[in-house]
Each structure stands twice: as structure tokens, then as C-alpha cells.
């Protein structure tokens with residue numbers, strides 16, 4: 080990767096950072112207005128659309144799997160692809176628990192209401208979203224920046240802007256203050272309207288995690304395995320089983336394995352574009 084030859088900005092003031100983070104103008108995409116040289120990552124020249132389409136179209140929720148094992152390399156490969164999903168501010172609020180210990184797995188099957196998709200799955204992966212992992216991931220963004228130096232304004236964003244954006248404070252004091260600021264400022268111009276509460280944070284984390292979940296399902300499909308996402312499960316029990324932190328939310332449990340001949344129970348039911356797409 081190219082290193083940026085960055086002309087450093089002056090260290091910004093704390094109040095300035097707060098204002099900037101709330102406004103999310105300078106930092107919203109990390110564009111460095113002062114960089115002398117820009118990073119360049121060309122798109123691949125050719126992507127086989129038909130193969131991609133085959134993967135997307137052949138992904139079905141499979142509720143009955145064969146006994147075939149899923150190789151560890153395949154699982155890891157798919158998880159790596161899952162984690163290439165985009166995430167809000169690159170804060171990657173997801174976690175994946177591949178539950179393989181027989182006793183634990185048996186309990187997890189029960190917690191998935193003993194659904195076929197869980198009972199017959201070769202692997203069960205619990206996909207979790209986190210509302211409070213962002214401070215650690217913000218730190219990782221700084222520590223593991225892939226160039227010689229992180230642009231100063233971007234470092235400031237991860238150090239200060241991210242806490243301003245995602246810390247809601249005890250009794251939601253900070254969240255309420257931000258909401259008030261956004262409501263008043265928003266009367267005269269566009270402004271970010273959240274997240275301003277713990278429940279906003281849950282939605283925030285769920286969005287990015289769901290994208291990773293879809294990547295994961297498609298990756299298994301591309302490896303000729305199948306999956307079934309399950310939210311028909313007892314989240315409370317699963318959290319206890321896996322000893323998950325309080326801020327963790329079980330987004331879904333993914334049953335994975337090789338599709339049995341009668342593993343897809345019904346033909347696909349989808350509706351025409353006109354039902355959901357609005358060009359405006």
C-alpha cells in the first residue's frame with residue numbers, strides 16, 4: 080500500500096473536535112484535504128457477475144443438512160470474508176462464536192428450539208452484535224493503521240470523535256444532550272440524528288452485524304456449503320451459555336452444513352421489485 084505524504088494539521092482543540100464530531104462534516108468519510116499524495120486502490124478489472132449471481136441466487140435457508148463436516152479452513156475463510164463487511168466508522172461491532180464443544184452445542188440446539196436447521200447443522204455459529212466494543216475497536220483502528228502514519232484528523236476522530244458519537248453517558252445524559260443539540264441545530268441544516276441512546280446503539284450495532292452475517296452466508300454458499308439464519312432462539316439462555324457480556328446481543332444463530340437433498344423445504348417466495356423499490 081502507498082503511504083500518504085501527509086502535511087499534518089495542527090492539533091485541534093477539544094471543543095473543536097466535539098463540534099466537528101457532532102457535525103460529522105470533516106470526519107464523516109476521513110477525506111484528508113491536506114494530503115499531497117492520495118492512496119489509490121483500483122477496482123479489479125474483471126469480476127465474474129454470473130458466478131456472483133449464482134452464489135446469491137442459490138443461497139437458501141437450508142433446514143436439513145447431511146453429516147458432512149465443514150473443514151476448519153472453510154469456516155475460517157468464511158469468517159474472514161464476513162468480517163470484510165462494511166461497518167459504521169469501521170467499528171466492527173460484531174463477534175462470532177463457533178460452538179463446537181459437544182455438550183455446549185447440544186445445549187445450543189435446544190436453545191434454538193431444537194429446530195431442524197440447528198439439530199442437523201454440522202456447525203452452529205452464534206452471531207453477536209456489541210454496543211460497547213467500540214472503544215477497543217477504535218483503539219485497534221489507530222494501532223493497526225495499515226500505513227506508516229495515520230492522518231492526524233483521522234486519529235483525532237478515533238480518539239475523540241468516536242467517543243462523542245457513541246458514548247451516551249450514565250443515565251443517557253450525553254445522549255440526551257446530543258439529541259437536544261441535534262434537534263436545535265437540525266432546524267436550520269442537516270445533522271446526524273443519532274445514535275443518542277442505548278436502544279439507538281443496539282440498532283447501530285445490529286445494522287453492521289447483519290451485513291457481516293450476509294457475507295458469511297454467501298461465503299459458505301460459495302464454498303458449496305449452506306446455512307440457515309435463526310432468530311427463533313432463546314437469547315437470554317444463549318448469552319448465559321456463552322458467558323457473553325451485558326452489551327452483547329445475539330443477532331442470530333447460523334446453522335451451517337452441506338444441504339441435504341430435501342434440505343430446502345419450499346420454493347423461494349419473493350415479490351416483484353415494484354413492491355419494494357421506489358425510484359424517486
Ligand SMILES: Cc1cc2nc3c(=O)[nH]c(=O)nc-3n(C[C@H](O)[C@H](O)[C@H](O)COP(=O)(O)O)c2cc1C
Pocket residue numbers: 138139140141142194196307308309310311312331347
Ligand atoms: C434474521 C433472520 C432470522 C431467521 N430466523 C429463522 C429461524 O429461526 N428459523 C428458520 O427456519 N428460518 C429463519 N430465517 C430464515 C427465513 O425464514 C428465510 O430467510 C426466508 O423465509 C426466505 O427464504 P430464503 O432464505 O431461503 O431465501 C431467518 C432469517 C433471518 C434473516
